[in-house]
Amino acid sequence: MPDVSDELPSLELLPQTRRALLHRVAVGQADGRAPSLIGAVLRGGQLVWSGARSMIEGHAPDANVQFRIGSITKTFTAVLVLRLRDEGLLDLADPLEQHLPGTAAGRATVRELLGHSAGLTAEPPGPWWERAHWAARPEPGELLEEQPFRYPAGERFRYSNPGYALLGALVERLRGEPWAEVLRQELLEPLGMTRTTLLPQAPHAGGFAVHPWADVMMPEPLTDTGPMAPAGQLWSTAADLIRFAAFLCGGNEKVLAPETLAEMRRPAVAPEGDWTSCYGLGLQLRREHGRLLFGHAGSVPGFLAGLWVCEEEDVAAVALTNTTSGAAAGTVAADLVRIVAEQEPRFPEPWRPVIEVAPELLAATGPWFWGPAPLTLHLLSCGELELREAGRAGGRTRFQREADGSWTAQDGYFAGEPLRMVPAVDGSLSHLDLGGLVLTRQPYGPAGVVPGGLDPKGWHLG
Structure with missing residues (x-):
């Protein structure tokens, strides 16, 4: 190369x-x-x-x-x-x-x-x-x-x-x-x-x-x-x-x-x-x-x-x-x-992949939802995580890994808040907790982890 x-x-x-x-x-x-x-x-x-x-002609500082x-x-x-x-x-x-x-x-x-x-x-x-x-x-x-x-x-x-x-x-x-x-x-x-x-x-x-x-x-x-x-x-x-x-x-x-x-x-x-x-x-x-x-x-x-x-x-x-x-x-x-x-616009830094990544961290990337609002979690080559809001320009929050392995938001509305990856009973990833907000893999689902619960009828016309 x-x-x-x-x-x-x-x-x-x-x-x-x-x-x-x-x-x-x-x-x-x-x-x-x-x-x-x-x-x-x-x-x-x-x-x-x-x-x-x-x-003065010819005598500039x-x-x-x-x-x-x-x-x-x-x-x-x-x-x-x-x-x-x-x-x-x-x-x-x-x-x-x-x-x-x-x-x-x-x-x-x-x-x-x-x-x-x-x-x-x-x-x-x-x-x-x-x-x-x-x-x-x-x-x-x-x-x-x-x-x-x-x-x-x-x-x-x-x-x-x-x-x-x-x-x-x-x-x-x-x-x-x-x-x-x-x-x-x-x-x-x-x-x-x-x-x-x-x-x-x-x-x-x-x-x-x-x-x-x-x-x-x-x-x-x-x-x-x-x-x-x-x-x-x-x-x-x-x-x-x-x-x-x-x-x-x-x-x-x-x-x-x-x-x-x-x-x-x-x-x-x-x-x-x-x-x-x-x-x-x-x-x-x-x-x-x-x-x-x-x-x-x-x-x-x-x-x-x-x-x-x-x-x-x-x-x-x-x-x-x-x-x-x-x-x-x-x-x-x-x-x-x-x-x-x-x-002469600046040349961007060349894209480079992450050299090594833990499987559980890779599993946390992809689509998430806060209620019905779609989000995506990305793992960047610099080792940080970035949460992006769908359809909103500039709606991004970066997370930096702390020495103890936890993640902390660096900017935006959630700056300073912790991001926790909450495991399920079987050890898989259940949901994300961002400063008390629950992010799930489906819009308002699964019901067991959504605060306030869900209507028993689920998604339906009112």
Whole structure:
């Protein structure tokens, strides 16, 4: 049998794809009236393209030039907090007061702060923090008003910059070192992100505001946001953010396990209806063109940034620009993902059979019924089980085998519920029990295992 991996194309993008990507960056820079705009694309865990345009002919920034990334910083802070959780130093259900006493937000939980569901104010008291000069470093409690809650905690999404400043202070309290130093040691160095820093390092772009009604511009101040840094201070490059995107795709055991990253990508507050955007734990989620993207956008005076990952297509993109408004860097980054996904769709993994399977497990596959509703149980080559609902797109639940041999639902309505295979008296498989629901081989049959029993007449006209 030939090695199917030899048939896969190289990671290098096709010329027409590269042109389309550069065209999108050029349109973004021109229409957004941005001094400069750079984009970069990740595929297969590698930087496969970068391109830029600027107002200076022939002098566009490259992937090593720093831009300020604004609120993408929040994702870095969330990673540090989740490292603390994975080490057992805190629980996401812990109130902030337990680890960082003396703030007016003490009753908010760590999870609520990560997911912007604590109901806190959007901004700290005082002047515009992103343009302010912090002559002295205030205590964490001074970053909040006396009554900082605008909504009941846990009920709805409300973006809060001081909430993430408090999470940075929490990291400092539990690690005993400044947030920036913890970030360098625990995230930046392990991922090789040598050009991501708290303050700008040459070469870096200057930030500008472009006049709304005239083609003129003015420099923005390059401020140090002090204790608000964990909410939006970092400077980075397109190349470094592509490294970060690769980490968000596959994890890195030196930083966070893939399971924890998957937890970050789940909505923190249940979205309503057919949602198009929501928030996880330090990650924004959005649906576009039938794809789920996760990442974050950033905005500070002088700079806009966007980072989006599409796990399904194994593509990520970054866009950075040095203007306060106008150039939608987040939209550009999402469009770069779309261009690659549409012009060079991901090749699916080759189908492979299960090497070895227990006879009783194979016997459990096939049609099942919950009452009269048809289902099918499938054994996948990865060793997981999948229950599919007939006639319903997306109606699937995967089950993972635990160390003790039991099965647990991983997603969907039944996430976390056990799946039990209940034997009959003769040792054969009688029925399935899914979190208390009985699944049988026939619609409502056999009668002896169906809760509530059956009409003695069976199936008949009423």
